[in-house]
Amino acid sequence: MVRVLSPLFAVATAALAGLFSASAASTTxxxxxxxxxxxxxxxxxxxxxxxxxxxxxxxxxxxxxxxxxxxxxxxxxxxxxxxxxxxxxxxxxxxxxxxxxxxxxxxxxxxxxxxxxxxxxxxxxxxxxxxxxxxxxxxxxxxxxxxxxxxxxxxxxxxxxxxxxxxxxxxxxxxxxxxxxxxxxxxxxxxxxxxxxxxxxxxxxxxxxxxxxxxxxxxxxxxxxxxxxxxxxxxxxxxxxxxxxxxxxxxxxxxxxxxxxxxxxxxxxxxxxxxxxxxxxxxxxxxxxxxxxxxxxxxxxxxxxxxxxxQPLLDADASSSSASQVGDVGSDSDSGSADAGDDEDSSSSSPAGSSTVSTTISMDAIIASADSTSKGAGAMEVKVPGSASAATVAVQSPSASASDDDDDDDDDSEATGSTEDLASKTAASAVATASNKRKDCHA
Known part of the structure; x- marks a missing residue:
């Protein structure tokens, strides 16, 4: 019997994996x-x-x-x-x-x-x-x-x-x-x-x-x-x-x-x-x-x-220097600055200085430690434990669920493939969201 994870769960775990990878380098x-x-x-x-x-x-x-x-x-x-x-x-x-x-x-x-x-x-x-x-x-x-x-x-x-x-x-x-x-x-x-x-x-x-x-x-x-x-x-x-x-x-x-x-x-x-x-x-x-x-x-x-x-500190400093030369570019940058200020206030309370270190984590740990909150039929908010980063993952559920029967291997493969594609794209989007948030924090 071939057991296939539900599309929503597969997307969530893929997004979590991406967020953990993105947050591993985050530091103050x-x-x-x-x-x-x-x-x-x-x-x-x-x-x-x-x-x-x-x-x-x-x-x-x-x-x-x-x-x-x-x-x-x-x-x-x-x-x-x-x-x-x-x-x-x-x-x-x-x-x-x-x-x-x-x-x-x-x-x-x-x-x-x-x-x-x-x-x-x-x-x-x-x-x-x-x-x-x-x-x-x-x-x-x-x-x-x-x-x-x-x-x-x-x-x-x-x-x-x-x-x-x-x-x-x-x-x-x-x-x-x-x-x-x-x-x-x-x-x-x-x-x-x-x-x-x-x-x-x-x-x-x-x-x-x-x-x-x-x-x-x-x-x-x-x-x-x-x-x-x-x-x-x-x-x-x-x-x-x-x-x-x-x-x-x-x-x-x-x-x-x-x-x-x-x-x-x-x-x-x-x-x-x-x-x-x-x-x-x-x-x-x-x-x-x-x-x-x-x-x-x-x-x-x-x-x-x-x-x-x-390295993100060095990258953020370089980005900040470039941005200061260009100047403000509109309301989006103003919003980013406000977010950055909030994050700096929370991190400054810890004199130790470093808020996140590189982490090796198994998929079981991701599943066990994920703090996931349903946002409705088409979305899930995925939070990384120990991090302020979060991403709301939009999910487009397939019209038909994958079968557990051995006779339906071809259908299972097709369903799994479409889910993996969706998970990959969603994870990439989630990682980009977290990455952009980090850059704002260190600018």
């Missing part, structure tokens, strides 16, 4: 991204050690498409705060400044002095432009300072900000383990910022997000409600290190998508490491070291495969 911006303007090793002259202003401007324009905040690591290295801040302001980015803390006090003193110099420049360091100031990055983990020195450094920067009437949050970034071992630092900071890399714990990427959150839960017991913002997390796409998990494109994608799902569910704030691959690190490390391959973009500014779910 990342909360923040770690960024470095170094292009060469310590011993290189500034001309090759530091990226040019043109390169930095181009990279910040790329980053603006996927985030609204970038985090720096030093004030004096390549004079990056003075170089990046004006360009970031122009690009519409906020900056979390970094003061580097090393084993010698001179490093901290020099960075703090540069911070103070920039504070007197009108409009440069303000609460509108600067998200936070990080006093050190893994300095306790490296053993460069102990908790006492770390706290003294934080107090010194807080005092400086107070003297300039700047209410900017101050923190330090360190490993979860280092912060837990030095709980006195928690009281000294305005928010807690652990660097959490399951990648360095030799774990499979599918289990990594849960492991990361387990570490955060241990930290939460000590923070007692103080805000936590992940300072760094990420997964290398290439290279070899006996201490790390496997650095592959597939593993990086699995972790990225799993982490974004976790960030959305738990309402996490974070800085993803890092904006761009750092091939210059290979000059100071082994030629196959993983440290050079954590970028969301490669060194030439191309979006890397594991992060393809961010």
């Amino acid at each position: 911006k990342l909360y923040g991204v770690d960024y470095n303007i170094r292009s060469g090793p310590d011993w290189a002259p500034d001309a090759t050690k530091c990226k040019s202003a043109d390169v930095i401007a181009a990279e910040l324009a790329k980053l603006k498409q996927i985030t609204d905040i970038v985090r720096l690591y030093s004030m004096t290295d390549c004079d990056q705060a003075a170089v990046v801040l004006p360009l970031a302001i122009k690009a519409g980015l906020k900056v979390s400044l970094g003061i580097w803390v090393g084993p010698e006090n001179q490093t901290f003193d020099a960075d703090k002095a540069r911070l103070e110099e920039l504070m007197v420049q009108d409009g440069l360091i303000t609460t509108e432009n600067v998200e936070a100031i990080y006093v050190g990055s893994e300095a306790m983990y490296r053993g460069d300072v102990n908790a006492t020195v770390a706290i003294e450094n934080i107090k010194a920067v807080k005092s400086l900000c107070t003297s300039k009437s700047l209410d900017i949050p101050i923190t330090l970034a360190d490993t979860t383990e280092a912060i837990i071992k030095n709980p006195s630092t928690i009281a000294a900071v305005d928010f807690v910022s652990p660097n959490v890399f399951p990648f360095w714990d030799r774990i499979t990427p599918d289990k990594a997000p849960a492991q990361l959150y387990g570490k955060l839960e241990k930290l939460m017991k000590l923070t007692k409600g103080k805000e936590i913002v992940i300072g760094e997390t990420g997964w290398a796409t290439d290279g070899v290190d006996a201490r790390s998990s496997k650095a592959t494109i597939a593993n990086a994608q699995t972790y990225f998508e799993g982490f974004l799902k976790l960030a959305q569910e738990k309402n996490l704030k974070y800085y993803y490491f890092a904006g761009f691959d750092e091939s210059w690190k290979l000059a100071t490390l082994s030629a196959d070291n993983v440290e050079a391959h954590f970028g969301i973009f490669d060194k030439d500014g191309n979006l890397k495969q594991p992060y393809h779910s961010l």
